[in-house]
Amino acid sequence: METTYNPQSIEQNWYKTWEEKGYFTPQTKADADNYCIMIPPPNVTGTLHMGHAFQDTIMDALTRYHRMKGDNTLWQPGTDHAGIATQMVVERQLAADDQSRHDLGRDKFIEKVWDWKEQSGGAITQQLRRMGGSLDWEHERFTMDDGMSEAVHKVFIQLYDEGLIYRGKRLVNWDPVLHTALSDLEVLSEEESGHLWHMRYPLTDGSGHLVVATTRPETMLGDSAVAVHPEDERFKHLIGSTITLPLVGREIPIIGDDYVDMEFGSGCVKITPAHDFNDYEMGQRHALPMHNIFTVDACINDECPEKYQGLERYKARKMIITDLEALGLLEKIDDHKLMVPRGDRSGSVVEPYLTDQWYVKIAPLAEPAIDAVKNGDIKFVPENWNKTYYEWMNNIQDWCISRQIWWGHRIPAWYDDNGKVYVADSEAEVRTKYKLADDVNLKQDDDVLDTWFSSALWPFSTLGWPENTDRLKQFYPTSVLVTGFDIIFFWVARMIMFGLKFQGEVPFKEIYIHGLVRDADGQKMSKSKGNVLDPIDIIDGIDLESLVTKRTSGLMQPKMAKKIEKATRKQFPDGIPSLGTDALRFTFASQATTGRDVVLSTDRISGNRNFCNKIWNATRYVLMNTEGQDNGVENTDCEYSLADRWIRSRLQAVEDNVHRHFNTYRFDLAAQDLYAFVWEDYCDWYLELSKPVLLKDHFSEAEKRGTRQTLVTVLETILRLNHPVMPFITEELWQKVAPLAGINADTIMNQAYPESSEALVDKQAEEELEWVKHFIMGIRSIRSESDIAPGKPLPVILQNASEADTKRFYDNEAFVMTLAKLESVQFISEDESAPESSIALVGEMKILIPLAGLIDKDAELARLNKEIGKLEANCEKSNAKLGNPGFVDKAPEAVVNKEKERVAEMESAITKLKEQLAKISAL
Structure with missing residues (x-):
């Protein structure tokens, strides 16, 4: 084998072999358990980032572990059509040619999107392959393929027919650039500097005024009331009277509501039900009229005074402030920090906007979904996420499922000329279902469904539903969902609701919630900070100039580009070295502590690259000492040294621990146990302890055979133990080691995951070998403290040695003399005097090394x-x-x-x- 470990020379070749030979295809053994993980479908527009890489490492490790356990194992791949994100990409391409989607028309535009998806949509799946993901690619799904579309239609129509989907006028997050409603997950709210305007609203009877404060003075044009707290002594006598809305002239009531905070501001709050979510709720409670003042572009509409009509919202704000000031109705302006909601795609400030949308009546679906977690049908790991889930689900609102874009599942609803709605799978089915005459004119709804609607069906639609396929029967409900905490409500809860509704069972039995991936300083990774790491750059390596170019390309602001370039040069002055997939995966596993974020640095990954080197070099040593030798595969005449019995016994505990850690999602503890056993027990100790047996003549051939057998079998087991986390290096080395252990098979992937054997547990050997280790470490410690050369033979005096100490020394003399590099050993009693020496203790026994003559004083x-x-x-x-x-x-x-x-x-x-x-x- 090669003298040095080079991941680039092995990784892609092995992945190609695995995929071509169909090793990722799930088995259908009748006597085996079924194990299934659904990948959270990444956006087809996306590329793999560190969050994906971490999450996918966890899923692949679980998949490979269960495959090796003999389960019928499926990791289901697929991608999401990502409605708004994908449409924006194609619209930008059209804009570069001075075209818009409206120039093409809906059908031609959708063709363009499909063309783009075919050309560019597979990038992330190729990156998943680079990460070693063992997904069942033969059955890859896309949220807009034919089968998924059939599932989406069936669910929409059934829920509509049952009265659980309806169309209504409600407030939504409105993106005035994209002209569509947005889900809460598509809205990013960050603190920005702004102002708080204090305005005087005159009482209609002329007796005075109330002062209200707002961060959005333009919305006053849509005010329906002023609210005060019903117990506020300053204002409760005014409840029921009216004020005259400045600039508009409309009389609006003063109402009392517990929502008002008497201690905040003036204690008076303007209420704009059509443009604020809290005000909307208050408006519903008090039956207030809703005055919509905006167009879809967030310009002032013709329901407002003429002088403001057509003005963009911020221009209208300036004019309104000027006019109020001129009328003496502007009391003061304060600087103010506020949370500003922006669309994650357009960057535009989102407006609460009153519009007709489609909704799912969610309460009837939420109740059984809450019960599923309460009664233990679904288990959150860690369990504390139950509270978050319950909090969201107990306060759930109806779900707005319509989006005003073209790319997505078009809503299967048609309207006649009178606006009456009909819901069915096609226009022909509408006519049949509703017995409509051919001359009734029908037009399909232009809206598409929220991407989360099709994603909510993911656990069963990917398995072939609405057909009752063999895959659906075999793998639903799935075993575990691996996901981040940020989409528990948006995706996880909706999958639970729809799974229970349409399959009668929960979609998964466990939900493993992982943390965020952060940089070495604990900062959240973001493009604006210039600390985002591309996993492929870590795997392949990248020079500094290429990394700077990659990070700053596409940035419109030179100031931001300069900031990111500076951060990059500071963080990676020499670029990023090639570290390989296995080192990255092992780093993720070692930091996958339940409920905690992952703090990632290239130093950590480099350390685990050294771990890969350690395994590689250990394998070279084993091959050099066992290839062409009798390794006891057929010849059972083997005698096992203390070291052989010790390492075999230690291995049993590691096997038990790793099984337990995988089953409790403690990948960090599994990695720690594997690392410690391989590096310390096997490489640092056992390989060194094997040398006296293999090299010294006084050991018998049966003893040498026992050591060669142990070298090979323990290493082969180590490779299987590590395979779920480090698939490439373990496959490469296993192919060389397995034949020496008498194993003839095509791949490590389908070998059994190691199980412990009680017969190999040898506590006596473990205790005795610990004595040997303490003896050797004591002498090494003295060498280090006294700056004595590691290879210099030392005379040693053993004082106060018990009978057991003496026996252990002579039973293991070859190990001790060789590894401690001793020149001579002398036993003396506790009473005998000894020269000035450095001392180490092994129990009650003292190890004395006389320093005279050993060092230059x-x-x-x-x-x-x-x-x-x-x-x-x-x-x-x-x-x-x-x-x-x-x-x-x-x-x-x-x-x-x-x-x-x-x-x-x-x-x-x-x-x-x-x-x-x-x-x-x-x-």
């Missing part, structure tokens, strides 16, 4: 004094910093604590060095 004293002086100077600086109130009071708590930890570490080191100094001085 003067040179060692000079070295120790220099090191102590350096530490004391640094310690003094840190203590001065901690004594400075300016630092302690202003620096973040984490920074202060880190400085305190640094001082404690330095003080401990100084103490140890001074002890060593005294010991050397006494020689």
